[in-house]
Amino acid sequence: MKQEIALNINGDTYELLVSPNQTLLEVLRDNLGLMGTKRGCDLGACGACTVLLKGEAYLSCLMLAMDAVDKEIVTIEGLGGRGNLDPLQSAFVEQGALQCGFCTPGMILTAKAMLSEEDHPTEDIIKKRMAGNLCRCTGYKKVIEALQSVSEQTAEEE
Ligand code: FES
Ligand code: FES
Structure with missing residues (x-):
């Protein structure tokens, strides 16, 4: 059964309905359209899905979205943009x-x-x-x- 959660991503709060088995990678890409986080192997082997949680690097394909509640998430979209690069x-x-x-x-x-x-x-x-x-x-x-x-x-x- 889906549950309502709130995720803090790139400084914004997103309220979402997610399945207990939905990964953070799936939510970022499929629910929120944040396509900068890539799905490579989907097995924890390639690093393409890396995001920051409280400043530390995590593989979002191995993390359930529910486990990312209350953690500041930064994706590549949140790092810097055109004219304002990190x-x-x-x-x-x-x-x-x-x-x-x-x-x-x-x-x-x-x-x-x-x-x-x-x-x-x-x-x-x-x-x-x-x-x-x-x-x-x-x-x-x-x-x-x-x-x-x-x-x-x-x-x-x-
Ligand atoms: S998609 Fe390859 S490590 Fe996550
Ligand atoms: S996988 Fe990106 S340049 Fe090789």
């Missing part, structure tokens, strides 16, 4: 790290969570933290370079 998004653009629409949103949100915990991550840390976000085609070199550039920029500003 510094991380700008770094991806400047370093040529923008890849396809399937892997990039999840990579950016995983990186956002990492950079909130690690001021100046080493290349090894970046590789470890990004290991759950898969690209089946282009690779990871530019992504790592973009993340290093954000980290260096932050260090210069301090």
Whole structure:
């Protein structure tokens, strides 16, 4: 039986009727039309569905929507937009790290969570933290370079 819940997503509150077995990914895409969160494997293996909950990266295909109640959810739509990019998004653009629409949103949100915990991550840390976000085609070199550039920029500003 469906239940009424309220989710806080990108600063807005959404009241929804959801089934107990509906994942957060399904609700984001199918109920709310927030298509920036991608359905890749739907099995917890690719990272394409990554969102932030209270600033931490979670795989929305493995989380029930009901378990996301009372947690601030940020999807890629909430990070920044045209003319108002998050510094991380700008770094991806400047370093040529923008890849396809399937892997990039999840990579950016995983990186956002990492950079909130690690001021100046080493290349090894970046590789470890990004290991759950898969690209089946282009690779990871530019992504790592973009993340290093954000980290260096932050260090210069301090
Ligand atoms: S769609 Fe969630 S990890 Fe692949
Ligand atoms: S999966 Fe997105 S560029 Fe490879």
